[in-house]
Amino acid sequence: MARGVNKAILIGNLGRDPEIQNFDKGVKKASFSLATTETYRNREGQEMEQTEWHNIILWRGLAEIAEKFLRKGSQVYIEGRIRNRSYEKDGQKRYITEIEGDTLNLLGSRQSNDSSSYQENQPSAQPAPPPVQEPEDDLPF
Amino acid sequence: MARGVNKAILIGNLGRDPEIQNFDKGVKKASFSLATTETYRNREGQEMEQTEWHNIILWRGLAEIAEKFLRKGSQVYIEGRIRNRSYEKDGQKRYITEIEGDTLNLLGSRQSNDSSSYQENQPSAQPAPPPVQEPEDDLPF
Amino acid sequence: MARGVNKAILIGNLGRDPEIQNFDKGVKKASFSLATTETYRNREGQEMEQTEWHNIILWRGLAEIAEKFLRKGSQVYIEGRIRNRSYEKDGQKRYITEIEGDTLNLLGSRQSNDSSSYQENQPSAQPAPPPVQEPEDDLPF
Amino acid sequence: MARGVNKAILIGNLGRDPEIQNFDKGVKKASFSLATTETYRNREGQEMEQTEWHNIILWRGLAEIAEKFLRKGSQVYIEGRIRNRSYEKDGQKRYITEIEGDTLNLLGSRQSNDSSSYQENQPSAQPAPPPVQEPEDDLPF
DNA sequence: TTTT
DNA sequence: TTTT
Numbered sequence: 001m002a003r004g005v006n007k008a009i010l011i012g013n014l015g016r017d018p019e020i021q022n023f024d025k026g027v028k029k030a031s032f033s034l035a036t037t038e039t040y041r042n043r044e045g046q047e048m049e050q051t052e053w054h055n056i057i058l059w060r061g062l063a064e065i066a067e068k069f070l071r072k073g074s075q076v077y078i079e080g081r082i083r084n085r086s087y088e089k090d091g092q093k094r095y096i097t098e099i100e101g102d103t104l105n106l107l108g109s110r111q112s113n114d115s116s117s118y119q120e121n122q123p124s125a126q127p128a129p130p131p132v133q134e135p136e137d138d139l140p141f
Numbered sequence: 142m143a144r145g146v147n148k149a150i151l152i153g154n155l156g157r158d159p160e161i162q163n164f165d166k167g168v169k170k171a172s173f174s175l176a177t178t179e180t181y182r183n184r185e186g187q188e189m190e191q192t193e194w195h196n197i198i199l200w201r202g203l204a205e206i207a208e209k210f211l212r213k214g215s216q217v218y219i220e221g222r223i224r225n226r227s228y229e230k231d232g233q234k235r236y237i238t239e240i241e242g243d244t245l246n247l248l249g250s251r252q253s254n255d256s257s258s259y260q261e262n263q264p265s266a267q268p269a270p271p272p273v274q275e276p277e278d279d280l281p282f
Numbered sequence: 283m284a285r286g287v288n289k290a291i292l293i294g295n296l297g298r299d300p301e302i303q304n305f306d307k308g309v310k311k312a313s314f315s316l317a318t319t320e321t322y323r324n325r326e327g328q329e330m331e332q333t334e335w336h337n338i339i340l341w342r343g344l345a346e347i348a349e350k351f352l353r354k355g356s357q358v359y360i361e362g363r364i365r366n367r368s369y370e371k372d373g374q375k376r377y378i379t380e381i382e383g384d385t386l387n388l389l390g391s392r393q394s395n396d397s398s399s400y401q402e403n404q405p406s407a408q409p410a411p412p413p414v415q416e417p418e419d420d421l422p423f
Numbered sequence: 424m425a426r427g428v429n430k431a432i433l434i435g436n437l438g439r440d441p442e443i444q445n446f447d448k449g450v451k452k453a454s455f456s457l458a459t460t461e462t463y464r465n466r467e468g469q470e471m472e473q474t475e476w477h478n479i480i481l482w483r484g485l486a487e488i489a490e491k492f493l494r495k496g497s498q499v500y501i502e503g504r505i506r507n508r509s510y511e512k513d514g515q516k517r518y519i520t521e522i523e524g525d526t527l528n529l530l531g532s533r534q535s536n537d538s539s540s541y542q543e544n545q546p547s548a549q550p551a552p553p554p555v556q557e558p559e560d561d562l563p564f
Numbered sequence: 565t566t567t568t
Numbered sequence: 569t570t571t572t
Binding site: 153155174176177190216 | 569570571572
Binding site for chain 2: 285286287288289290291292293294295317318319320333334335336357359363364365366374377378379381
């Protein structure tokens with residue numbers, strides 16, 4: 001039974017152009033590193049900076065958006081799940097943590113395209129379509 | 142073009158049983174008030190408590206889950222969008238803010254059903270299905 | 283006892299310059315409307331757009347940042363709490379929902395100032411300062 | 424300059440009792456694994472389940488709460504930052520991803536203590552204290 | 565009232 | 569109107 005929530009919310013900048021992989025049946029995958037930089041004051045009152053690098057992966061439609069619009073330095077909002085994977089390298093088992101994005105927003109762009117936001121798999125119900133024949137004076141509470 | 146994020150994340154308890162409305166074509170709507178209570182210390186160091194009441198609405202599948210499993214007092218996690226609506230009452234225009242949930246988790250329950258978590262409209266891609274024929278040594282970064 | 287979470291996460295654009303109020307003891311308050319615009323496809327496959335307007339309020343340090351750096355049109359990330367207030371107007375009780383921000387990020391700006399992100403009241407512990415004398419080989423799990 | 428957001432939001436269950444470490448000056452650290460389980464339907468319509476295990480660390484006050492109240496199986500809400508660390512083991516550099524929590528909620532508990540929610544370092548300003556002498560009819564927008 |  |  002599911003009682004879980006596994007959510008990452010990130011705003012940061014791409015360290016490199018996305019790397020694109022194409023699989024069977026037109027399935028596309030985009031991978032890139034995302035730097036999230038936070039500032040804080042230390043005990044001496046100095047402004048400090050801390051950057052984390054996240055491994056981002058995007059699939060299918062989001063990967064296509066990434067391929068078209070994201071470049072090194074792009075500032076994005078990404079919402080997704082934290083995934084832990086293992087793989088073999090040099091006969092050793094290695095572990096990697098990735099953020100599998102399901103929402104992507106390109107931030108701060110002044111471009112004229114219509115694709116700076118995208119969310120997976122919510123075609124018609126987002127926002128929820130109004131129900132048929134709700135009476136005008138039907139208050140919801 | 143969308144560059145927006147509109148997200149509410151709530152954990153609280155229902156003040157009443159959900160109210161259910163049925164519309165055409167089997168569309169169901171659930172409405173209820175949700176209390177989120179936070180504690181904090183005031184300037185005198187006293188433990189204080191602050192409760193907010195939120196108007197929650199759920200549609201379709203989530204409304205069915207609410208009807209079946211949520212009751213007065215139930216503790217839930219809800220993720221959704223903040224919506225502002227207006228309506229007429231007594232010849233006056235009134236405004237109401239609602240949270241339209243798209244994810245619902247029933248918390249703390251020890252029941253054995255399989256419905257304590259539910260998310261709208263992400264049938265096959267959540268989590269993203271693995272691509273066909275990804276080679277084993279294909280590292281993603 | 284608190285078992286609650288009351289969180290709003292917004293990315294949008296200011297509809298107007300922030301309105302600033304100054305209170306006793308140097309307490310400052312900033313208020314503005316924030317538009318969050320989402321796009322989605324309707325049942326006919328057309329690209330649709332939905333904008334919500336949120337009433338944002340910021341206090342103290344965040345209000346100062348807002349006064350200095352936010353203008354009509356600015357794109358910001360805001361994290362905060364949903365607050366419902368009532369007030370009297372024309373002898374009628376009115377209700378208003380506001381988002382009281384505790385984190386503010388100015389997005390998409392290429393300016394060279396050091397104030398585009400700010401979080402309330404987490405002076406030294408964010409990120410948590412490393413503990414004293416943690417041994418180098420001290421693995422955390 | 425900070426333009427970043429690095430946030431994890433998790434609801435899950437502890438795989439083991441928290442492990443507690445005590446450092447100089449009374450600094451305490453709690454570590455545990457947290458399982459977040461999600462369900463989804465696969466392409467054949469079968470109910471599937473996916474569990475991720477997260478390495479959680481909590482410092483100071485949150486570590487004390489964890490030590491007192493969290494046990495194997497406890498259901499918790501954790502909000503925090505994603506941190507990537509490296510360390511040496513067997514002469515090899517290893518990487519680990521941890522969630523450093525700054526908010527902790529014990530969920531679903533029916534116990535009578537007053538400590539099921541806790542947030543770091545926001546002593547007096549959360550929620551923001553009302554400003555002094557705000558006039559009663561002072562509308563915020 | 566914003567933005568694209 | 570909830571919960572502890």
